Amino acid sequence: MDRHKVLIKKFFAEQSFIDSNIESFNNFLDKELQVIIDENKEIVPPIIPQDIEEFKIRLEKVRVMKPEVVEADGSRRPIFPMEARLRKLTYASPVYLDVVSYVNGVQRESFSVLLGNMPIMLKSKYCYLHGMRKEELIEHGEDPDDPGGYFIINGTEKVIICIEDLGANRLIIDKTTAGPSPYVGKIFSEKGNLKIPHTIERLKDGIFYLTFARVKRVPLVLILKGLGVAKDEDILNFVSKEKKYDEVIINLVSFANIKNAEEALDKIGKMIGITQPKETRIERMREMLDKYLLPHIGNRPEDRIYKAINLCKMVKRYIDAVNSGMIDDKDHYMNKRLKLSGDLLADLFRVNLKILLGDLLYNFQRMVKRGKFPSIKSILRNKLLTSRIYSAMATGSWPGNRQGICQRIQRLNFVETLSHLQRVVSPLSSDQENFAARELHATHLGRLCPIETPEGTPIGLRKNLALFCTISHDSDEGVILNELKKLGVRTTI
Numbered sequence: 001m002d003r004h005k006v007l008i009k010k011f012f013a014e015q016s017f018i019d020s021n022i023e024s025f026n027n028f029l030d031k032e033l034q035v036i037i038d039e040n041k042e043i044v045p046p047i048i049p050q051d052i053e054e055f056k057i058r059l060e061k062v063r064v065m066k067p068e069v070v071e072a073d074g075s076r077r078p079i080f081p082m083e084a085r086l087r088k089l090t091y092a093s094p095v096y097l098d099v100v101s102y103v104n105g106v107q108r109e110s111f112s113v114l115l116g117n118m119p120i121m122l123k124s125k126y127c128y129l130h131g132m133r134k135e136e137l138i139e140h141g142e143d144p145d146d147p148g149g150y151f152i153i154n155g156t157e158k159v160i161i162c163i164e165d166l167g168a169n170r171l172i173i174d175k176t177t178a179g180p181s182p183y184v185g186k187i188f189s190e191k192g193n194l195k196i197p198h199t200i201e202r203l204k205d206g207i208f209y210l211t212f213a214r215v216k217r218v219p220l221v222l223i224l225k226g227l228g229v230a231k232d233e234d235i236l237n238f239v240s241k242e243k244k245y246d247e248v249i250i251n252l253v254s255f256a257n258i259k260n261a262e263e264a265l266d267k268i269g270k271m272i273g274i275t276q277p278k279e280t281r282i283e284r285m286r287e288m289l290d291k292y293l294l295p296h297i298g299n300r301p302e303d304r305i306y307k308a309i310n311l312c313k314m315v316k317r318y319i320d321a322v323n324s325g326m327i328d329d330k331d332h333y334m335n336k337r338l339k340l341s342g343d344l345l346a347d348l349f350r351v352n353l354k355i356l357l358g359d360l361l362y363n364f365q366r367m368v369k370r371g372k373f374p375s376i377k378s379i380l381r382n383k384l385l386t387s388r389i390y391s392a393m394a395t396g397s398w399p400g401n402r403q404g405i406c407q408r409i410q411r412l413n414f415v416e417t418l419s420h421l422q423r424v425v426s427p428l429s430s431d432q433e434n435f436a437a438r439e440l441h442a443t444h445l446g447r448l449c450p451i452e453t454p455e456g457t458p459i460g461l462r463k464n465l466a467l468f469c470t471i472s473h474d475s476d477e478g479v480i481l482n483e484l485k486k487l488g489v490r491t492t493i
Helices: 002-014 019-039 081-086 134-139 220-226 232-239 246-254 261-271 278-292 301-324 341-369 382-395 414-421 477-486
Strands: 055-064 068-070 076-078 092-103 106-119 151-153 156-160 162-166 172-175 183-191 194-202 208-212 215-219 336-339 406-408 423-425 462-464
Touching: 019 055, 019 341, 055 106, 081 151, 106 151, 106 341, 106 382, 151 382, 156 341, 156 382, 172 301, 183 301, 194 301, 208 220, 208 301, 215 220, 215 261, 220 246, 220 261, 220 278, 220 301, 232 246, 232 301, 246 301, 261 278, 278 301, 336 341, 341 382, 382 406, 414 423
Parallel strands: 162 423
Antiparallel strands: 055 092, 068 076, 092 106, 151 156, 156 406, 162 336, 172 183, 183 194, 194 208, 208 215, 423 462
16 A cells, blocks of 8 residues: 555656646647648748749748746746736747848848747746746745646636537548438548548448548548549459459449549539539639648648548458448547647637738738838737637637637635636537537547536536546647558568
8 A cells, every 4th residue: 555655756856737728738838830831931932022023922931939028118028927916918939030021032131020029838838837846836935746737817816627528530430310321421621720530331322432522422422432442443443352342343333434543533523513614623623622631641742542442441441341341439438539728729820820821911902902011020910810729718709600619717625726727618518418418438438527517417428537537639640651661561662
């Protein structure tokens, strides 16, 4: 028993309840922020001065400073959390961005601009309290046992609630009573600001249909042929080299008259109601397949073959699941992912950066129409991004019409504060039954507390992490692939 006490004491001496959340926020500022900037790296205004052939704006490196306050006289100085609480200020850091503009391929101006202010999580890497000793914390008016992991917005302590959702980029095959297909395969393909649901169904005619974006129930074989896999033999081999599935052969026979990608794309275009000339229709379908079909695999023309292979493997999984009756369990925690504060702030920043850049382009075009050629620095409104982020965190309203993401921290007692920092909420509506989602699942053991959930309508939808639960972060795909190759895994193409 004494040995267990020593182990538990050692665990809490080295780790905190909210280490995973702090790590997620650090990852957002260190890596994800730059990734979001790189997604919008090059901006080309549609309206430029007449005497200029080409004008573009490039967004370069982003830098986050330590928290500071701007006083009434315009001076800037460091701010500690206790001062932010007492003076009803926001504990936030300025975010600077390097911007370069080019005229006819020649650099016009290069400068560093204040993009906006980013609220900083207490005890994170960018917080002044990070790494402070007990005596130093007391000196700055802080409770040495306070775990951190929350924000200070207008003097109010706010916590970003962890969201539980179905894992993106994973095929889930489920049985359904509604709709023409008894079994449905669903995958949410997520990349950057795109999250596109894809649905695979097999109707009574035995044909597999795919639905995504504007493409509603289009035969999957046509999509495969449109992606460039024209030979029926290749499609069969991509599904499985060992076994030839009769279900796939039926689909191939039904569309044997389609011999190349252009014919397939033209037919799909007609099916979804594109009434333009044939060449334009084919080009639009190519763009749609590149941008909206499984965007997590890629959006370049060379990625089409990988999309086709993935679709074939999904068909194989669908057939095997239907034949064996072994469908996926949506409530198994293997199929769930937790969105921590870093992931949710990335969603918020991504949406508001788009709005800021849209505002920048609007102001630029308005000035150009007046016959002026403005400096980018003079028309970038940093207060727009700051106010929108502060507003979302103050009200808890997040992009995607999600409410209650950011909440006022409960300070009734220390245990309740810890409980609030470890809360996990399901996006499902508490007004509906959703019995299966509310039930305690065997895979919750060691991950979620089996007891702590409120009574009433949110029962089972609002949960709490187990005391010793730590959350791992998404690993870099390139690193995983390299490790697999070292272990002897070989690609087929």
